[in-house]
Amino acid sequence: MAKFETTRVLHFGDCDPAGIAYYPRYFDLLNGVVEDWWDSMGVPWKTLFLERRIGLPTVRFEVDFRAPAFLGDTLVFSLAVARIRGKTVDLNHSVRRDDAVLWRAKQILVPTSLETHKSIAWPDDLRVALTSFQESSYAHHPSA
Amino acid sequence: MAKFETTRVLHFGDCDPAGIAYYPRYFDLLNGVVEDWWDSMGVPWKTLFLERRIGLPTVRFEVDFRAPAFLGDTLVFSLAVARIRGKTVDLNHSVRRDDAVLWRAKQILVPTSLETHKSIAWPDDLRVALTSFQESSYAHHPSA
Amino acid sequence: MAKFETTRVLHFGDCDPAGIAYYPRYFDLLNGVVEDWWDSMGVPWKTLFLERRIGLPTVRFEVDFRAPAFLGDTLVFSLAVARIRGKTVDLNHSVRRDDAVLWRAKQILVPTSLETHKSIAWPDDLRVALTSFQESSYAHHPSA
Amino acid sequence: MAKFETTRVLHFGDCDPAGIAYYPRYFDLLNGVVEDWWDSMGVPWKTLFLERRIGLPTVRFEVDFRAPAFLGDTLVFSLAVARIRGKTVDLNHSVRRDDAVLWRAKQILVPTSLETHKSIAWPDDLRVALTSFQESSYAHHPSA
Numbered sequence: 258m259a260k261f262e263t264t265r266v267l268h269f270g271d272c273d274p275a276g277i278a279y280y281p282r283y284f285d286l287l288n289g290v291v292e293d294w295w296d297s298m299g300v301p302w303k304t305l306f307l308e309r310r311i312g313l314p315t316v317r318f319e320v321d322f323r324a325p326a327f328l329g330d331t332l333v334f335s336l337a338v339a340r341i342r343g344k345t346v347d348l349n350h351s352v353r354r355d356d357a358v359l360w361r362a363k364q365i366l367v368p369t370s371l372e373t374h375k376s377i378a379w380p381d382d383l384r385v386a387l388t389s390f391q392e393s394s395y396a397h398h399p400s401a
Numbered sequence: 402m403a404k405f406e407t408t409r410v411l412h413f414g415d416c417d418p419a420g421i422a423y424y425p426r427y428f429d430l431l432n433g434v435v436e437d438w439w440d441s442m443g444v445p446w447k448t449l450f451l452e453r454r455i456g457l458p459t460v461r462f463e464v465d466f467r468a469p470a471f472l473g474d475t476l477v478f479s480l481a482v483a484r485i486r487g488k489t490v491d492l493n494h495s496v497r498r499d500d501a502v503l504w505r506a507k508q509i510l511v512p513t514s515l516e517t518h519k520s521i522a523w524p525d526d527l528r529v530a531l532t533s534f535q536e537s538s539y540a541h542h543p544s545a
Numbered sequence: 546m547a548k549f550e551t552t553r554v555l556h557f558g559d560c561d562p563a564g565i566a567y568y569p570r571y572f573d574l575l576n577g578v579v580e581d582w583w584d585s586m587g588v589p590w591k592t593l594f595l596e597r598r599i600g601l602p603t604v605r606f607e608v609d610f611r612a613p614a615f616l617g618d619t620l621v622f623s624l625a626v627a628r629i630r631g632k633t634v635d636l637n638h639s640v641r642r643d644d645a646v647l648w649r650a651k652q653i654l655v656p657t658s659l660e661t662h663k664s665i666a667w668p669d670d671l672r673v674a675l676t677s678f679q680e681s682s683y684a685h686h687p688s689a
Numbered sequence: 690m691a692k693f694e695t696t697r698v699l700h701f702g703d704c705d706p707a708g709i710a711y712y713p714r715y716f717d718l719l720n721g722v723v724e725d726w727w728d729s730m731g732v733p734w735k736t737l738f739l740e741r742r743i744g745l746p747t748v749r750f751e752v753d754f755r756a757p758a759f760l761g762d763t764l765v766f767s768l769a770v771a772r773i774r775g776k777t778v779d780l781n782h783s784v785r786r787d788d789a790v791l792w793r794a795k796q797i798l799v800p801t802s803l804e805t806h807k808s809i810a811w812p813d814d815l816r817v818a819l820t821s822f823q824e825s826s827y828a829h830h831p832s833a
Contacts, residue, residue: 268721269734270567274560274616275456275515276739281428281558288425289700296761302701303761307708312419318464325458325518328562329728329735371419374469412577413590414713416706418760420595423702433556440617446557447617451564472706473584473591563744563803569720572713600707602757608750613806659707662757 259391261294261336267326277325287350287362290334298386310371311380316345317365324359326352332359341387344368344376403535405438405480411470421469431494431506434478442530454515455524460489461509468503470496476503485531488512488520547679549582549624555614565613575638575650578622586674598659599668604633605653612647614640620647629675632656632664691823693726693768699758709757719782719794722766730818742803743812748777749797756791758784764791773819776800776808 265286273279292302295313305311326332332352339347350362367376368383379387409430417423436446439457449455470476476496483491494506511520512527523531553574561567580590583601593599614620620640627635638650655664656671667675697718705711724734727745737743758764764784771779782794799808800815811819 269561269724269738270569270717270720272562273557274450274562274564275458276562277458277518279432279558280459281425281432284425284428285702288423288702292701301761303759306418306701307760314419314421314466314469315424316466318462320462320464322458322460327735328739329733374421413580413594413705414573414576414711417701418704418706418708420706425702429558432558436557437554445617447615450557451616471591472595473589562738563746565746565806567720568747569713569716572716576711576713594706600709602707602709602754603712604754606750606752608752610746610748613746662709 259338261290261297263290263293263334265290265332265334267328267330267332269328272328277327280322283352283360286332287334287352287364290336290350291348291364291366294336295386300383300386306371309380311377311383312369312371312374313366314369315364316367318362320360320362322360324357326354326359330354338387338391339363341379341384341391343378346379346387403482405434405441407434407437407478409434409476409478411472411474411476413472416472421471424466427496427504430476431478431496431508434480434494435492435508435510438480439530444527444530450515453524455521455527456513456515456518457510458513459508460511462506464504464506466504468501470498470503474498482531482535483507485523485528485535487522490523490531547626549578549585551578551581551622553578553620553622555616555618555620557616560616565615568610571640571648574620575622575640575652578624578638579636579652579654582624588671588674594659597668599665599671600657600659600662601654602657603652604655606650608648608650610648612645614642614647618642626675626679627651629667629672629679631666634667634675691770693722693729695722695725695766697722697764697766699760699762699764701760704760709759712754715784715792718764719766719784719796722768722782723780723796723798726768727818732815732818738803741812743809743815744801744803744806745798746801747796748799750794752792752794754792756789758786758791762786770819770823771795773811773816773823775810778811778819 267278271278271282295302332354335351335353337349339349344367346366348364348366350364351358352360368379369376411422415422415426439446476498479495479497481493483493488511490510492508492510494508495502496504512523513520555566559566559570583590620642623639623641625637627637632655634654636652636654638652639646640648656667657664699710703710703714727734727737764786767783767785769781771781776799778798780796780798782796783790784792800811801808
């Protein structure tokens with residue numbers, strides 16, 4: 258299973274009056290991580306959304322928050338492709354601080370036409386991007 | 402099952418470049434709805450968090466997004482208490498536009514000490530608030 | 546000078562770890578108030594932006610924050626049209642809690658084409674909306 | 690005049706239905722830049738706010754937005770200390786994309802007690818941090 262990792266520092270504006278991460282901001286950070294991942298695959302959202310008029314709305318989330326994050330924490334976001342199907346991709350997210358997993362999420366994304374807001378089959382190049390991402394990963398992680 | 406309903410108009414700042422609701426903002430709206438619900442039970446978060454130092458972090462979300470919401474849509478947030486346990490409460494959320502359910506969420510909240518960030522048993526008055534909320538509902542909705 | 550007033554309750558998600566309003570959220574609330582004001586004039590932004598492709602970006606802000614707002618505060622946003630020119634409108638905002646003004650802002654908005662992102666002259670109906678708004682006010686405030 | 694520079698990529702969640710930066714998100718990014726600057730001076734906000742109970746609220750903003758930023762743009766935030774007084778510091782911000790200045794802001798921050806929300810004189814170490822920041826700058830930029 259391929260992985261994409263990146264870090265975010267938890268800023269003041271991400272925290273709530275209890276001094277811990279405000280979960281809606283977690284989703285905002287997560288969406289940015291997914292965006293950076295597509296960018297790393299050579300598919301910037303600017304092109305995808307504004308030129309090709311393809312969106313990637315989320316149709317399902319399952320999230321488990323295990324421990325709070327605090328102001329100034331460095332969080333490691335790790336994203337893995339779990340499954341690609343005709344009109345969906347399943348992602349597994351984990352967010353760690355040092356060795357502790359703070360939260361996990363399963364997310365299902367669906368490619369859609371931004372004209373009709375209906376789902377579409379994965380365009381070939383996007384499927385290739387997702388698949389090659391898996392392939393290169395398998396090459397490096399044969400046990401995955 | 403008791404219900405709390407309130408509406409939100411989807412504002413410009415809630416929407417993304419695709420012209421539809423940005424899902425992290427949905428969670429922000431949802432958190433405000435939960436806050437308004439506690440307020441309606443006579444437990445304003447100002448008192449709960451800042452004076453009593455009790456937090457209500459979310460430990461789990463399951464969310465299904467079925468259809469997009471658009472700028473200017475009036476959304477009806479409906480919240481129901483599914484189950485109260487010693488240190489948790491399960492909520493069921495639905496969000497409708499007219500008769501169409503746009504998304505649903507299951508949320509588990511846990512009362513915690515804001516000093517230790519550990520879970521605590523429900524204080525009696527909060528349990529009463531949650532329970533009486535259910536009771537008054539059962540009175541009106543005997544089939545629930 | 547015409548006035549539009551509306552209220553907002555300061556929610557948990559609007560507050561920072563210091564327990565007071567996080568100023569970027571103030572701007573988010575303010576933008577929603579301006580949106581509601583246009584809606585009250587019969588010009589919903591959905592139509593303006595998505596159909597007519599006219600935007601209303603802000604080109605200048607002057608803001609004085611005098612006193613903090615706290616979780617649960619009810620804030621009264623008051624908006625007045627200070628001046629309409631060919632391609633701009635100047636707004637004066639004040640935000641009060643009870644009788645105390647918490648902050649004030651001057652904002653300059655510019656109608657633009659969302660195709661070119663260039664400023665345009667006010668379309669007649671928008672100018673009429675702004676002007677008639679002032680006129681009804683002049684009737685009540687002859688010294689304005 | 691000392692300078693602190695850092696970059697931000699404009700993410701999907703920072704943009705509005707017009708496809709350009711949503712200005713309340715600009716303020717959120719700006720606040721994070723100021724936070725990173727204090728961190729670079731050895732004064733993380735975690736310590737400052739949560740342990741020392743000193744806040745740094747903004748009392749005034751003057752902002753000029755000159756040109757829009759678009760999804761995916763890399764923005765260079767540049768921050769300069771304009772003046773330190775007994776209970777305030779004036780900052781000048783500029784935000785560029787390549788050589789084009791997209792917006793500028795003047796911001797006045799005030800050190801306050803988070804217990805009383807009243808302004809306080811700069812603690813010596815913070816004044817030293819601000820001043821030494823200027824000094825090291827003067828050394829490199831004698832004409833500043």
